Amino acid sequence: MALNYIFVGFFVIAFVIAFLKFVLTGDVQTFKEITEGMLKMAEVAVMDIALPLTGVMTFFLGILNVGEKAGIINRLARIIGPFFNKLFPEVPKDHPAHGQMIMNFSANFLGLDNAATPFGLRAMQSLQDLNPSKDTASNAQIMFLVLHTSGLQIIPLSIIAQRAILGAESPSDVFIPCVVGTYITTVVAMIITASWQRINLFNRTIMLWLGSITALLALLLWYLSGLPKEQIETISIFVGNSVLLAVIAGFLGIALYKKINVFESFIDGAKAGFTTTVTIIPYLVGLLVAISAFRACGAMDYLIDGLKYLFALTGMNTDFTDALPVALMKPLSGSGARALMIDAMKEFGPDSFVGRLVCIFQGSADTTLYIVALYFGSVGIKNTRYAIVAGLIADFVGVLAGIWLGYLFFH
Numbered sequence: 001m002a003l004n005y006i007f008v009g010f011f012v013i014a015f016v017i018a019f020l021k022f023v024l025t026g027d028v029q030t031f032k033e034i035t036e037g038m039l040k041m042a043e044v045a046v047m048d049i050a051l052p053l054t055g056v057m058t059f060f061l062g063i064l065n066v067g068e069k070a071g072i073i074n075r076l077a078r079i080i081g082p083f084f085n086k087l088f089p090e091v092p093k094d095h096p097a098h099g100q101m102i103m104n105f106s107a108n109f110l111g112l113d114n115a116a117t118p119f120g121l122r123a124m125q126s127l128q129d130l131n132p133s134k135d136t137a138s139n140a141q142i143m144f145l146v147l148h149t150s151g152l153q154i155i156p157l158s159i160i161a162q163r164a165i166l167g168a169e170s171p172s173d174v175f176i177p178c179v180v181g182t183y184i185t186t187v188v189a190m191i192i193t194a195s196w197q198r199i200n201l202f203n204r205t206i207m208l209w210l211g212s213i214t215a216l217l218a219l220l221l222w223y224l225s226g227l228p229k230e231q232i233e234t235i236s237i238f239v240g241n242s243v244l245l246a247v248i249a250g251f252l253g254i255a256l257y258k259k260i261n262v263f264e265s266f267i268d269g270a271k272a273g274f275t276t277t278v279t280i281i282p283y284l285v286g287l288l289v290a291i292s293a294f295r296a297c298g299a300m301d302y303l304i305d306g307l308k309y310l311f312a313l314t315g316m317n318t319d320f321t322d323a324l325p326v327a328l329m330k331p332l333s334g335s336g337a338r339a340l341m342i343d344a345m346k347e348f349g350p351d352s353f354v355g356r357l358v359c360i361f362q363g364s365a366d367t368t369l370y371i372v373a374l375y376f377g378s379v380g381i382k383n384t385r386y387a388i389v390a391g392l393i394a395d396f397v398g399v400l401a402g403i404w405l406g407y408l409f410f411h
Contacts (some may be wrong), residue, residue, distance in 0.1 A: 002272035006369065006388070007290050014293035017302075021407060029182050035295040045284045050277055053117065058273030060118035063248055064100070065269020066262055070255035073099035085207040087190075088198065090130065090140045097126035101144055107244075109152055120148060121378050128379040136383040137376060139197045144389065145375055150186035150398070151366030151393045153394045159359050160232070162342060168350035170337055172232050176225055177405040178363030185365050185398035192390045254408070283377025287369060288375075291332045303328065319411065320403050322348065323357040327399045330361060331368040331392060338362065359404040365397045 018030040067073050076099035079085075084091070084098045091097050100123035107116035114249040124141060137145075139148040156178045163171035187210075192200050201207075224232055254264045296301065308321040322345060330337040341358040348354040376384055 007286060009289040010294040012187075014297040014298050016295040030297055034293050037292040037296035038289045041289050042285050045288045046281060049288075050281045051285055054274055054277040056273075057118045057121070057277055058270045060271045061122060062266035062268075062270030064103070064119060064122050066255045066260070066265045067099075067251040068096055069265045070251060070258055072251060072254060073103075075099070076102050082205050086203050087194070087204050088140045088143060089199065091123050091127070092130075095126070095130070096141075097123055097130070098294065100126055103147065103247075105152070115127055117374070118273070120144075120375060122272075124375045124379055125276075129382075134379075135381060137381050137385050137387055141376075141381070142194050142385060142387045143190075143197065145363070145371065145387055146189045146390045146394065147186060148183065148375070149366045149368045149371050150189040150394055151364070152182050152186045153268065153363070156359075156363040159341075159363050161343070162338075163350050166345050166350045168345075168355075171350075172228075173409075174356050174359040174363070175232065176221055177360045177402075177409050177411075179217070179221060180235070181360050181364030181398060181402045181405055183214075184401040185394050188397040189390065189394035192393055196386055196390060251256070275385055279380070280374055280377040283373040284370075287373040291336075291369070294332075295336065299326065300328065317407075317411075319353055320357060320406060322354045323361060323406075326358040327361040327402065330365055332370075334367040334370065337367075348409060353410050354404065356410045360402040361399065361404055364402045365395045368392055368395055374403050 014034050018034055021027040025278045064073070073096045074094060077094050079098060080098055081093055081104045084101070085093055088098070088101075100119055103114050104120035104123055107119055123144060127138065127141045127144060128134065140280040156175065159174065159178065160171045160379065163174070184262060191201065193199075201210075226237070227235070252262055255265065304325050306320075308318065311318045311321055326337050326340045326344065329340055341362045345352075345355040350356075368388065372384060372388055372391070376387075
């Protein structure tokens, strides 16, 4: 229902604002800008997002099917099983969904967005196979989606690269705040969703896994923080791409060793790529066009100005308010948030407080509404239950954490 209200609300808000502008000032350009923006975004959703995704989906779903035939996904499921069995109690032990989810989380963790999406969509389909109510999101699907929207990533390479392009003195100085911010968002997302589903996170198994992951992440951050930017980028490029290539080669090699018809298995899995992409197009078009209308009417600018005014009334330091457009845009549109991040760094300088804070916001979460439309749309989920609310609450906490980290490191 949340997605239903958001979808309708964006169009209603756009019409009301455009109508009020016309009545009060005689401005007719807003209607034109909204309409043109909607038509353009409908084209972008299909031509620039869905169609390019088809090739990636086709290839990686084929590779994933080979891995499943070879038993590799089941082996991953058994390794991660003790932790995931507590976090996803609805999913049977050793179910392939466990392995598919860990493949998705690992790809995100390494910044491999193109690989993460097919793995995630395959995991969502496996969870849908277990879902007794096909048009309503299950607890397991919600937990997976909310954790995915937290956007946990170890090295925000694209942000560091953009800062370097814009002439930042130390482009990687936002590295630690970005990773800490996204980790906080992930943990909060887990806590919120677990509370909704009455999952006991103080279970010994969960605490041991979380503690180990936290310690490993802290150790990795400590090591990388002492390296120059160029070396961090080299490590990121090498690790991310070599792991991906190793996964592909490993899946194919092990399958061949087990005398599986590798190419036939690849083709069987790849066929689902095109079908999945066609399925998600209506969901992407609907949500992205609604977001475009909301932005084009000026609603985002009014919201930012209102928040700045309210914060100023409190007497608190309001230096962070100029970075809020990125924080508010991030759940709606990744490309929109990135454009706002670049604009802010150009206006205030990449080494300014605002220039660094927008980078922390960009790296601390993912595009919640887009991911909801993409993942739930791929399996025909219409009732998202509390998934959007949980994801947006986690995003809000991530924004608060980002502000805190910005003041802690750079103010």
